[in-house]
Amino acid sequence: MTTSAQLFEQACRHIPGGVNSPVRAFKGLERPPVFIERAQGAYLFDVEGQRYIDYVGSWGPMITGHADPEVLGAVRERLDNGLSFGTPTAIETTMADLICEIIPSIELVRMVNSGTEATMSAIRLSRGYTGRDKIVKFEGNYHGHSDSLLVKAGSGALTHGEPSSPGVPAALAEHTVTLPYNDMEAVEECFAKIGDEIACIIVEPVAGNMNCIPPVPGFLEGLRRVCNEYGSVLIFDEVMTGFRVALGGAQSLYGVMPDLTCLGKIVGGGMPVGAFGGKREIMSQISPLGPVYQAGTLAGNPLAMAAGIALLSKIREPGFHQALAQRVETLCSGLQERADAAGVAMITQRVGGMFGVFFTAQSQVENFAQATACDADVFRRFFSAMLDQGVYLAPSAYEAGFMSSAHTPEDIQMTLDGAKAAFATLRES
Numbered sequence: 001m002t003t004s005a006q007l008f009e010q011a012c013r014h015i016p017g018g019v020n021s022p023v024r025a026f027k028g029l030e031r032p033p034v035f036i037e038r039a040q041g042a043y044l045f046d047v048e049g050q051r052y053i054d055y056v057g058s059w060g061p062m063i064t065g066h067a068d069p070e071v072l073g074a075v076r077e078r079l080d081n082g083l084s085f086g087t088p089t090a091i092e093t094t095m096a097d098l099i100c101e102i103i104p105s106i107e108l109v110r111m112v113n114s115g116t117e118a119t120m121s122a123i124r125l126s127r128g129y130t131g132r133d134k135i136v137k138f139e140g141n142y143h144g145h146s147d148s149l150l151v152k153a154g155s156g157a158l159t160h161g162e163p164s165s166p167g168v169p170a171a172l173a174e175h176t177v178t179l180p181y182n183d184m185e186a187v188e189e190c191f192a193k194i195g196d197e198i199a200c201i202i203v204e205p206v207a208g209n210m211n212c213i214p215p216v217p218g219f220l221e222g223l224r225r226v227c228n229e230y231g232s233v234l235i236f237d238e239v240m241t242g243f244r245v246a247l248g249g250a251q252s253l254y255g256v257m258p259d260l261t262c263l264g265k266i267v268g269g270g271m272p273v274g275a276f277g278g279k280r281e282i283m284s285q286i287s288p289l290g291p292v293y294q295a296g297t298l299a300g301n302p303l304a305m306a307a308g309i310a311l312l313s314k315i316r317e318p319g320f321h322q323a324l325a326q327r328v329e330t331l332c333s334g335l336q337e338r339a340d341a342a343g344v345a346m347i348t349q350r351v352g353g354m355f356g357v358f359f360t361a362q363s364q365v366e367n368f369a370q371a372t373a374c375d376a377d378v379f380r381r382f383f384s385a386m387l388d389q390g391v392y393l394a395p396s397a398y399e400a401g402f403m404s405s406a407h408t409p410e411d412i413q414m415t416l417d418g419a420k421a422a423f424a425t426l427r428e429s
C-alpha cells in the first residue's frame with residue numbers, strides 16, 4: 001500500500017508544494033496532506049483505506065454529498081456525445097434559465113470555468129460600465145487570485161501569510177481600496193472622499209474565507225445605499241454562499257439585491273464552473289453585445305452544465321435548505337456544549353449550510369482583526385485530533401465548514417463524539 005506520506009513526497013518532485021491549490025497543503029501542520037482515493041456521500045476514503053466524515057465537500061460544491069448518483073448519471077448520459085464542441089449547446093440555455101429563475105437579480109448570465117474568472121470578469125465589466133478604475137473590497141474576503149483582488153485577501157493567501165501577493169503590480173493594487181468587513185462607517189467615509197472614482201464594491205455577503213462571518217445588520221443594506229448614491233456597481237461574490245446559505249443565496253436570505261452576482265462551486269456540481277450575471281443593462285456591455293471583452297474556450301462545457309443542472313434541480317426541493325441548516329445547528333450546538341464542558345474557549349458561527357469554529361474568548365467574530373486574533377495554534381491541534389478521530393475539517397482556521405444533505409444524524413453524532421475526545425486532548429497539552 002502506498003501511504004499519503006509517500007504520495008506527498010512523490011508529488012513534491014514536480015508539483016509546487018505537492019499540491020495544485022495551496023489550501024490543500026497542510027500548512028503549519030506537522031503531517032502530510034491526506035491523499036483521497038474516492039468519496040461517497042458524507043465520506044472521504046484515503047489511499048490507506050481510512051474513512052473520514054467530510055466537512056469540506058470539495059470546498060463547497062458537494063452539497064448533496066460526494067458522488068451523488070443523480071449528478072453522476074447526468075454526466076454519464078452526455079459523455080458519449082463528446083466532451084466539448086466550442087459551439088453553442090442547448091444545455092447552456094437550460095443552465096442560464098435555471099440560474100435566472102433561482103436568482104431573480106440575474107437577468108443575463110455568462111458561464112466561466114472558475115470562481116476566479118467570475119469575479120475577475122465582473123470587476124472588468126464594472127470598470128468598463130462605469131468608466132472608473134477604483135474598486136472596493138473587504139479585508140479577509142477572498143475573490144479568487146486575479147491581480148486586482150489579491151490585496152489583503154483571505155483563504156489560502158491568508159493561511160500562507162501572503163494576503164497581498166508579490167507579483168501584483170503596485171500600479172494595479174493602487175486601484176484596490178480595502179476596508180474592514182462589517183464597518184459601514186469606513187465605507188461611508190471612503191465614498192465621501194472618492195465615491196465618484198469607485199467602479200464597484202465586491203463583497204462576500206457572508207464571509208467564508210476568514211472562517212465564517214455573517215454580515216452585521218445593516219451592512220449589506222448600507223453597501224446597496226452607497227452604490228446607489230455614487231453610481232457604483234454592487235457585486236455580491238456568492239461563489240461560496242450561492243445555493244448554500246439559501247437556495248437564492250445570501251441576497252435572498254438578507255433581501256438585498258446586488259447589480260452583479262458571481263457564482264461557482266455548487267453551480268458546477270463539482271465540475272470546474274463559475275458564472276457571473278446581473279442587470280441586463282450592465283451585462284449588455286459584455287462581448288459580443290458590448291465592448292467589454294471576456295471569453296472562454298471551454299466555458300459552458302456540456303458535461304459541466306449537466307452536472308450543475310442536476311445538482312441545482314435536486315436542491316430546489318422544498319425544505320432542502322431548512323433541513324441543511326438544521327443539521328448545521330445540531331453540529332454547532334453540540335460542539336459548543338462539548339467545548340464548554342471541556343473548558344475550551346470556543347464559539348461557532350453559522351449561516352444556512354455553512355459554519356465556522358473559532359477558538360476565542362470573544363463572544364462574536366465580525367471582522368478580519370477579530371478572526372486573526374483567534375488561537376490558530378489551538379485550531380491546528382484540534383484539526384489534527386479530529387483527523388485522528390476520522391473527521392475531515394478544512395486544514396486552516398480561516399476557512400468555513402460545509403454541511404451536506406448526505407450527513408446523517410449518526411455522522412453528526414460521531415463527529416461530536418470525536419470532538420469530545422479532541423477537546424480533551426487540547427486540555428491535556
Ligand code: PMP
Nearest residue numbers: 114115116142143144237239240
Ligand atoms: N470567491 C469566493 C467567495 C471563493 O470562496 C472562492 C474560492 N474558494 C473564489 C471566489 C475563487 O473560486 P475558484 O477557486 O473557483 O477560482
